[in-house]
Amino acid sequence: MFRPIRTLMLVVVAFLAGLFVERANQRDGCLDRGGAMSEGLCIGVEE
DSSP states (O other): OHHHHHHHHHHHHHHHHHHHHHHHHHHHHHHHTTOEEETTEEESOOO
């Protein structure tokens, strides 16, 4: 009984870690181009 719960918890943790890594990558890319992050959006970058 414990194994399916443990597997589900590991999948959730991996998913959340992926979200945090992707958000950090987006923020870094925005800052590298001279923008600023505001509520999850990159503001002030000219294309």
